[in-house]
Amino acid sequence: MLGKARRILKNTYGYDSFRYGQEKVVKGVLMKRDILAVMPTGGGKSICYQIPGLMFKGITLVVSPLISLMKDQVDTLNNLGISAAFVNSSLSKEEFIKTMRNIRVGRTKILYLAPERLLSPKFINLMKSVDISFIAVDEAHCISQWGHDFRKSYLEIPKFIEALERNIQVAAFTATATPKVREDIVDKLNLKNPLAYVDGFDRGNLSFYVEKGEDPEKYIIDYLERNRRKPGIIYASTRKEVDHLYSYLRIKSFSVGKYHAGLSESERKDFQEKFLKDEIRVMIATNAFGMGIDKSNVRFVIHRNIPRDLESYYQEAGRAGRDGAPGECILLYNEEDVGTQEYFIDMNEELETKMKKERMKKLDAMVNYASINTCLREYILKYFGDKRIKNYCGSCQNCHVATDVVDLTVDAQKILSCIGRVKGSLGGFTITKILMGEKDKKIERKDLDKLSTFGLLRHYKKDELEEFINYLTSEGYLDQSAGSYPVLRLNEKSFSVLKGEDGILRKKNEVISFDYYEDPLF
Ligand code: ADP
Ligand code: ZN
Secondary structure (H helix, E strand, C coil), X not given: CHHHHHHHHHHHHCCCCCCHHHHHHHHHHHCCCCEEEECCCCCCHHHHHHHHHHHCCCEEEEECCCHHHHXXXXXXXXXXXXXXXXXXXXXXXXXXXXXXXXXXXXXXXXXXXXXXXXXXXXXXXXXXXXXXXXXXXXXXXXXXXXXXXCCHHHHHHHHHHHHHCXXXXXXXXXXXXXXXHHHHHHHHCCCCCCEEEECCCXXXXXXXXXXXXCCHHXXXXXXXXXXXXXXXXXXXXXXXXXXXXXXXXXXXCCXXXXXXXXXXXHHHHHHHHHHXXXXXXXXXXXXCCCCCCCCCCCCEEEECCCCCCHHHHHHHHCCCCCCCCCXXXXXXXXXXXXXXXXXXXXXXXXXXXXXXXXXXXXXXXXXXXXXCCCCHHHHHHHHCCCCXXXXXXXXXXXXXXXXXXXXXXXXXXXXXXXXXXXXXXXXXXXXXXXXXXXXXXXXXXCCHHHCCCCCCCCCXXXXXXXXXXXXHHHCCCCEECCCCCCCEECCHHHHHHHCCCCCCEEEHHHCCCCHHHHCCCC
């Protein structure tokens, strides 16, 4: 089966091999499984449903929210010799009739649809009379209220499937989904025993920065001056802000364009095309810009204002470096912008109280991103439930270059083994004393000064050691019991450090003093 899929990939699309995730997903679709595939933008989702669509008997329906994109997709497919079509509100009556006729006689293999179409009785009747191979749902997170881009019309999809009165395979695709949204997609689309494929969210070629307390305009000008030749995107949260930045940067004679929903369609198209062709270097835009835009050489994405959640941020920032070459993602953080976002949530009359709370929580997580001093990439990946995380990436602002980082694994092992020796009976205070080699009545009474770990870290300063133990606890390398006399205990993560499977790397300036550390006592 996969052999045939590979031949289509080569002969029709001209690609030599599937990407790792594509192969898994294509295989799943061909095995007639329901699918939930989470793959990054640019990961190549389209092929995952198009190729099985060509292999199966009957027509494949692709539900997509972006009317503007459907035509492009279909044109591309037609150019490849694939009989694809779309139905949405942009079709004239004649085009619509012709499309319907082609479907009826089985001439169309892949049909793109706006979800609004699905409940038209005429359309349902037509669909009842044809052989549907499966339904692919693109941007599937739009069905979830917990996502960042809920679209009511997506709720028509399960109703449509029900109306067909038969079992139909469904494959859902999205680029961003937290575990909660994933569950919701499975639930709302009623996916049966789905094969879930979650591609790593990590985009190793991107580096992340948060700039606090900068004058945004000055920062942007300095940045653009340093990066004159690079294509980039600057996101701002309102049209007004976009207009303002645009005029301001134009006066300073930078090569800029702008994009927001308040411009006419021809203006938007014009700017977009110029940007795609590198005739304009920098696009200044609201979040209306970008969905489906395939410009691979974007070298930076600057957010002038904090976006409403990490989903939006990562999706927008992720438009940098799609060609695999380095990309910089910079968030300019100002407190007033948080207030603006809160105001947007508060004033949104469509949101019920429960949803408002949920939005606030998401905003909090976004604000938190701007305030942490640990690895920014780790923070993002954790948020999206990616399990393959290190606590140090080396290419974000908070763990910038390798020389800023120090390996504290051995010291951590000493602390952990001390805690192991006393079998989780002591708190941080006494553990610190033991490691510092300090005696008190309790230590003498319990013979703790006879432990092999006694005085093992006496080259540390006391507050430094306390801080380190707190750090290990807060990062989950130690468990702390509740109650008035909390004791420290080892857990799974402690053992992986003790076994040397996990390392403790920290930024130098996070650690209080380094003079002592440099001293090789052991
Ligand atoms: P997505 O929908 O996930 O954002 P697309 O399906 O638009 O991604 O694919 C992104 C780009 O990658 C497209 O230019 C596509 O032609 C290219 N592509 C997809 N699969 C492959 C492959 N197996 N080999 C080479 N290029 C591919
Ligand atoms: Zn990092």
